[in-house]
């Protein structure tokens with residue numbers, strides 16, 4: 230199972246939500262992520278970023294950090 234994909238499995242969803250609960254701040258731009266729905270949780274790397282631009286920057290392999 231590829232758990233790097235968007236959460237589909239309830240257990241993966243649960244894990245993603247707990248990671249978001251621990252890290253409610255974007256690790257890309259440093260801004261708080263208001264809602265879980267706005268977060269892109271990378272379970273394998275334990276990173277949480279905004280959906281959209283910040284997630285694209287992650288995928289592009291840009292250096293991490295705000």
Ligand SMILES: [Zn+2]
Pocket residue numbers: 255256257258259260278279283
């Ligand atoms: Zn961000």
